[in-house]
Amino acid sequence: MIPESKIGLEDEWLECRVTVGRFDGYLADIRKYGFTLVTLLLTASALVTPANSAVDRPAAAIVILLLLLALFMLDMYYWVMLKAAVARAFYLEGATDRISGVLKTQAQASLATEVVIVFYGLFVLVTFLIPVVALLTSGIVAVGGIAVMVVAVAIEALAMTAVYFLVERPAGATVRRMKMAVGMETEPKSAVNPKL
Numbered sequence: 001m002i003p004e005s006k007i008g009l010e011d012e013w014l015e016c017r018v019t020v021g022r023f024d025g026y027l028a029d030i031r032k033y034g035f036t037l038v039t040l041l042l043t044a045s046a047l048v049t050p051a052n053s054a055v056d057r058p059a060a061a062i063v064i065l066l067l068l069l070a071l072f073m074l075d076m077y078y079w080v081m082l083k084a085a086v087a088r089a090f091y092l093e094g095a096t097d098r099i100s101g102v103l104k105t106q107a108q109a110s111l112a113t114e115v116v117i118v119f120y121g122l123f124v125l126v127t128f129l130i131p132v133v134a135l136l137t138s139g140i141v142a143v144g145g146i147a148v149m150v151v152a153v154a155i156e157a158l159a160m161t162a163v164y165f166l167v168e169r170p171a172g173a174t175v176r177r178m179k180m181a182v183g184m185e186t187e188p189k190s191a192v193n194p195k196l
Helices: 008-047 053-093 099-110 112-137 145-167 173-180
Strands: none
Touching: 008 053, 008 099, 008 112, 053 099, 053 112, 053 145, 099 112, 112 145
């Protein structure tokens, strides 16, 4: 007979693992389709010769930057949800040698999150370089277009950095609220750690 204190914990753990798989699939799809779309748009932006490149290339690049920001925000949303489900499953397991702990350790060792962040940064850099190089090599004076691109990329970088630090580096009370939301901490702190 299962002790009364553990009734439902196995079902909750199973739901956590299913949720982890679902959010992981969402993230894979967002990155797969989003990066493909951005790559196609960057290719088109680089190959199409606009009539007024001083205006058209920066405008196209700004649209791509907005798409990248939207993808990044969606990616971070599902990343937060995935982390919460993993944290709860890890807590319910109560040991680092169980599936959630092993997978968490492996994921952290692979630096997969950092690699994804670098890819977003590379896409922003390429989105910046395509119009700037095109304007510099076109022979027309396009200081305004280059200035617009510098400002747009600076805003993009600030927005992505803010989103990342809001998601990855919560401070003080925010961490406590997040832990309470996923059941890792209660009010007051509980020393009980249920094991499956």
